[in-house]
Amino acid sequence: MLHVVLDEQGLDDIEITMDTRFHDDLDLESIDLVTLGGHLTACYGERVNFAEFLAGLELEEIIYLRVGRLAAYVAGCLRDAGEG
Template sequence: MNAQHEVLNTVIATIRSTINEDWIQHFDIDADTRFNDDLELESIEFVKIAEALQRHYGEIDIIGWLSGKDIHELIGLSVGQLAEHIITAGR
C-alpha cells in the first residue's frame, strides 16, 4: 500500500469513527464521496473529523485550509480532496 492509499484509508477510518453510527460502518466511502451530498454531514461534524485528523497528523493545518475555501468548494468537498491536502501539506 502506498502513502496516498494510507492517507485515504486513515481519512475514511476517521470519518467512520467520528460519526460512529451504524450505517457508516459499512457505507461505501472512496475518494469521490462528498461530505454534504453523499454522507449528509453537517459542518459541525465535518469540523470534528478535521480536528481528529489534525491531531493524528500533527503539523498539518486542516482547519485553516478549510477556512480558505469558498462556499461552493465546501459544498462539493470530497474525501479525496481532504486526503490530497493532507498528502500535499505533509510533503
Template sequence: MSDTLQTVGRMIQEVIGDDWDLDQAITMETSFGDDLELESIEFVSLAEALKDEYGAEVDFVGWLSTKDLDEIIKLKVGDVVEFIDLCRSSS
C-alpha cells in the same frame, strides 16, 4: 487504497458514529455533502481528529477557511486526502 485514505475513512466513520451506513465505502470520490451528509459539528470533529493524527503539519481548518461555501459543499474525501499528502510531502 492509500494509507491516508484509510486513515481519513476511519476518522469519518468514527465521527459519524451510529449513523454510519456500513455498506457505504469511502473512496476518493465520496462527497462530504451528498454522500456522507456531514453536518457542521461533524466537520469540527473531523478537524480535531485530523489535528490529533497529523498535528500542526496539516492545517485542515486553515485550508478549509480558504474555501467558499460552494467549494465546501462540493468537497470530496479525495480533496482532503490530497491536501494531507501535499502537506506531509512538503514538510
C-alpha cells in the same frame, strides 16, 4: 478517521471513495467537519491545518468537498512537512 466520525453517527457501513462528497453522500454537517478536523489534528498535529484548509475554500467548494480533495491536501501537508 472518517469512519470514526461516521461510526459516531451510526453510518459505519457506508462505502467511501475518493469521489465521495462529505455533504451530499455522507450527509455530514459543519460540526462533523469540526470533529474530523480534531481527529486530523490529533493524528498529524499542526502539519495538517484543516481549519485553514476550509477557510481557503468558497462555500460552494465546502458543500461539494470530496474525500479525494481532502486526502490530497493531507498528503501535500505531510509531504511539505517532510521537506522542512
